[in-house]
Amino acid sequence: MERPRPGVRGRGAAHDERRSAILDAVFTIVDTEGAEQVSIRRVAERARVSVGRVQHYFPTKDDLLTAAFTAVNDLGASRVHENLRTADNADDPATVLHAMLSELIPATDDDRRLFRVMQAFETHALTRPHLNDRIKRRYEELAGLVALLLHRNAGTRPDSTASASLSRAHELLALTIGLAGLTLTGSITPQQAQHIARTRLDAVLAEASGR
Amino acid sequence: MERPRPGVRGRGAAHDERRSAILDAVFTIVDTEGAEQVSIRRVAERARVSVGRVQHYFPTKDDLLTAAFTAVNDLGASRVHENLRTADNADDPATVLHAMLSELIPATDDDRRLFRVMQAFETHALTRPHLNDRIKRRYEELAGLVALLLHRNAGTRPDSTASASLSRAHELLALTIGLAGLTLTGSITPQQAQHIARTRLDAVLAEASGR
DNA sequence: ATCAAATCAATACGATCGTACCGATCAGGT
DNA sequence: ACCTGATCGGTACGATCGTATTGATTTGAT
Numbered sequence: 001m002e003r004p005r006p007g008v009r010g011r012g013a014a015h016d017e018r019r020s021a022i023l024d025a026v027f028t029i030v031d032t033e034g035a036e037q038v039s040i041r042r043v044a045e046r047a048r049v050s051v052g053r054v055q056h057y058f059p060t061k062d063d064l065l066t067a068a069f070t071a072v073n074d075l076g077a078s079r080v081h082e083n084l085r086t087a088d089n090a091d092d093p094a095t096v097l098h099a100m101l102s103e104l105i106p107a108t109d110d111d112r113r114l115f116r117v118m119q120a121f122e123t124h125a126l127t128r129p130h131l132n133d134r135i136k137r138r139y140e141e142l143a144g145l146v147a148l149l150l151h152r153n154a155g156t157r158p159d160s161t162a163s164a165s166l167s168r169a170h171e172l173l174a175l176t177i178g179l180a181g182l183t184l185t186g187s188i189t190p191q192q193a194q195h196i197a198r199t200r201l202d203a204v205l206a207e208a209s210g211r
Numbered sequence: 212m213e214r215p216r217p218g219v220r221g222r223g224a225a226h227d228e229r230r231s232a233i234l235d236a237v238f239t240i241v242d243t244e245g246a247e248q249v250s251i252r253r254v255a256e257r258a259r260v261s262v263g264r265v266q267h268y269f270p271t272k273d274d275l276l277t278a279a280f281t282a283v284n285d286l287g288a289s290r291v292h293e294n295l296r297t298a299d300n301a302d303d304p305a306t307v308l309h310a311m312l313s314e315l316i317p318a319t320d321d322d323r324r325l326f327r328v329m330q331a332f333e334t335h336a337l338t339r340p341h342l343n344d345r346i347k348r349r350y351e352e353l354a355g356l357v358a359l360l361l362h363r364n365a366g367t368r369p370d371s372t373a374s375a376s377l378s379r380a381h382e383l384l385a386l387t388i389g390l391a392g393l394t395l396t397g398s399i400t401p402q403q404a405q406h407i408a409r410t411r412l413d414a415v416l417a418e419a420s421g422r
Numbered sequence: 423a424t425c426a427a428a429t430c431a432a433t434a435c436g437a438t439c440g441t442a443c444c445g446a447t448c449a450g451g452t
Numbered sequence: 453a454c455c456t457g458a459t460c461g462g463t464a465c466g467a468t469c470g471t472a473t474t475g476a477t478t479t480g481a482t
Contacts, residue, residue, distance in 0.1 A: 032338060033338055035334070051463095053460055055442090126245075170390075174390040175389055178388035181392070184337065185333075226429095252468075
């Protein structure tokens with residue numbers, strides 16, 4: 001009875017599920033107690049798992065944190081790409097932009113959790129050049145995407161001397177990121193943030209069409 | 212010779228200087244190695260000071276971190292209020308707004324250091340409701356100030372149903388915060404950030420005047 | 423001159439940390 | 453049937469952690 005059920009050992013024993021369960025424990029600790037409270041033992045305890053198992057999947061603490069960082073980054077990226085697939089490029093770029101920027105603002109409690117963890121890892125990455133590069137690339141990718149959609153909306157070719165519209169894209173991205181931050185601290189509500197982002201996006205879109 | 216010079220012990224022995232020297236060591240560690248690397252011993256070592264002295268000024272680690280949090284917050288606030296004093300309310304609100312938002316974007320290397328530390332403590336505060344309230348209040352104060360200056364620029368009274376201009380203030384504040392974040396990660400240069408913020412602020416000011 | 427308080431340096435203690443290691447167990451290929 | 457490797461639990465080790473404590477030293481008030 002106290003013996004583990006068969007199937008928990010050996011080669012193909014639900015590797016990915018166990019792995020992500022451990023990472024989820026990391027997220028929970030980061031979200032509720034802060035990144036500096038993450039230790040192998042606490043993660044194991046939170047995941048209801050032995051220390052040895054955590055070590056097996058993530059030999060060092062740095063491996064664990066890097067994997068967690070990668071996981072949150074992918075989670076955030078998949079949120080955006082999900083929207084890009086459902087509202088495919090058949091739709092008009094304005095709709096896609098609306099959906100995309102909305103995904104960058106935490107609305108539900110689950111969103112808040114994800115964004116808090118993302119901010120924690122972003123701060124963690126500030127002192128790790130290797131991780132910081134990934135954040136930088138992620139933002140550059142997002143900005144490029146916004147610029148592309150702006151061009152598609154205006155009917156112009158997104159080729160040379162796109163600095164003007166990249167500037168616009170950076171503005172929209174920065175605005176959204178800042179709104180997400182203000183939402184996380186509780187300075188504004190998610191509804192206010194959504195409204196401000198949407199209003200500004202509409203203005204940018206209208207201005208580009210009117211030219 | 213190896214004895215400490217007189218004046219280092221006893222009652223009024225440069226209390227504040229020693230205190231802030233310790234806090235500065237905290238900032239350096241947070242900036243270069245991350246917040247989770249802060250320990251009493253490392254702080255003492257970095258400040259070239261004994262562990263006992265750190266303990267004397269900050270009995271517990273939480274006291275130390277809270278004091279450091281307060282210090283960075285005050286440092287950031289003094290940057291803004293400094294500008295509000297030099298360019299007093301005699302100047303036109305547009306100039307004050309320009310200067311104010313500029314101070315919220317890191318330009319020099321010292322700025323980068325300060326902003327990295329601020330972001331670290333902001334993240335640290337996310338899981339501490341008591342500290343998070345201070346951040347929230349700080350942002351609300353900034354937003355209120357921006358809204359007031361916007362009103363003063365437009366010549367309207369900043370009284371009832373100010374939700375519209377508070378929205379504009381939130382937009383400008385969020386944009387600036389987001390630009391600061393993008394600057395910290397290296398996605399954009401401080402010059403780009405300054406340009407985007409300035410352009411948007413000018414547009415908001417012009418729009419308000421034209422109405 | 424005396425004394426209480428301020429100001430440290432030094433040390434010690436228990437807890438927790440990251441990690442290495444060992445042995446048991448199980449799956450899948452041979 | 454056997455064996456290799458994946459998978460895990462348990463434990464131990466050295467380092468570091470936060471903090472308490474003790475005693476020395478100095479200052480400023482009396």
